[in-house]
Amino acid sequence: MKTYRQLLEDIELRSGIGRATRDDMRATQDEFDSTRKKNLGKIHKDYSLHKGEYGDFFIHHDKSKKVVGHIQNETPHKSKSLKVGLTAIDPKHTKKKIGHSLAVAAYKHLHGKHDYEIQSGAEQSLGGASIWRHLMNDPSTKHHVHAVHQQYDYEKKTDLGPAHKLHTGDIWTSGSREVRSKAASKGIKMHPYKGYDNDPVYHRTLVLKRKTK
Numbered sequence: 001m002k003t004y005r006q007l008l009e010d011i012e013l014r015s016g017i018g019r020a021t022r023d024d025m026r027a028t029q030d031e032f033d034s035t036r037k038k039n040l041g042k043i044h045k046d047y048s049l050h051k052g053e054y055g056d057f058f059i060h061h062d063k064s065k066k067v068v069g070h071i072q073n074e075t076p077h078k079s080k081s082l083k084v085g086l087t088a089i090d091p092k093h094t095k096k097k098i099g100h101s102l103a104v105a106a107y108k109h110l111h112g113k114h115d116y117e118i119q120s121g122a123e124q125s126l127g128g129a130s131i132w133r134h135l136m137n138d139p140s141t142k143h144h145v146h147a148v149h150q151q152y153d154y155e156k157k158t159d160l161g162p163a164h165k166l167h168t169g170d171i172w173t174s175g176s177r178e179v180r181s182k183a184a185s186k187g188i189k190m191h192p193y194k195g196y197d198n199d200p201v202y203h204r205t206l207v208l209k210r211k212t213k
Contacts, residue, residue, distance in 0.1 A: 020070065020088035028070045028088075032058045040114060043105040053077065057110075059102050061093065068093040069102050074121070082110060083119045087128065103131050108141060111208050118208040119148075126179055129172050129188055132206050136164045144209045147171050151203040163206055173201040 020028065036053040043049050043059070047068070050058045055077030059069030072085035087103050095101045110116040120132055135141045147160040147170070163171060173191040174180050180190045191201040 020090055024070075024088060025067065025090050028058065029067045031056075031070075032060075032067045041109065043102070043109040044100065047102060047105070049106050049109055055079075057082070057106060059089070059093075059106055066090075069106065071103070071106060080115060081117045081119070084121045084128070086121070087131070101131065101134065104134050104138075107131070107135060107208065108138070111141065111144070111210075115210055117210050120206040126174075126183055126186075126188075129183065130186065132163075133168075133188060135208060136206075141208060144211060146207050146209055147204055148207050149200065149204050151200070160204070170201065171204055171206065173199055 032050070032052070037050045037058070040049045040051055040057075046061060046063060048060045048062055050060055052058060055073040055075065057071040057073065058067050059071075060066070061068045068090040069088065071082070071087045074083040074085045075081045089102055091097070093102060107118055111118060120128060132145065136145045142164045143162060145163045147163045147166055148157050149160055150157040160166065160170075168188050169191040171191075172183070172188060173193050174183070175193050180193070183190050191199065193199055193202070196202060
């Protein structure tokens with residue numbers, strides 16, 4: 001049986017970004033319809049962002065009244081923090097189809113309009129890396145995206161500074177040679193994988209820190 005990480009890598013090898021299947025979106029729509037939620041406003045002229053009662057976020061296409069994106073949140077639902085478990089976008093609403101990234105728009109909206117701190121997941125996929133690379137290069141967010149190291153949960157987190165000043169090989173790695181090769185073709189050179197215990201880069205995440213007042 002494949003691990004969750006291997007399944008994510010398979011998704012990225014097929015599509016290049018976290019695209020949801022029809023069944024995924026049907027389940028997400030059912031969850032959206034059945035949960036209490038708060039409308040957090042427009043992230044683009046045709047799309048709004050909603051927060052469900054348990055902390056997940058839903059991207060809603062207002063014209064069709066359909067959910068087209070789902071961001072799983074691993075932090076307590078009342079917190080002003082988002083630790084991304086998985087971001088999935090309907091294939092009909094990806095950047096290639098509509099000309100802009102809904103995931104990037106959602107992250108920037110939460111950060112800029114609602115003062116959220118956003119952390120990448122430990123099992124970050126290639127699609128996730130591409131989203132964060134965009135945030136690292138965007139003038140409105142680049143100075144707030146930091147690389148953070150924490151090998152074990154009980155250890156203190158070490159802030160490595162603004163991620164845009166670091167080499168991508170100091171931020172990302174993957175146990176899959178094929179994923180590392182595909183990442184390199186997209187301009188994301190990853191660190192050579194050395195295993196969970198021996199590879200410091202494996203234990204690094206990215207954090208979009210709140211703006212200082």
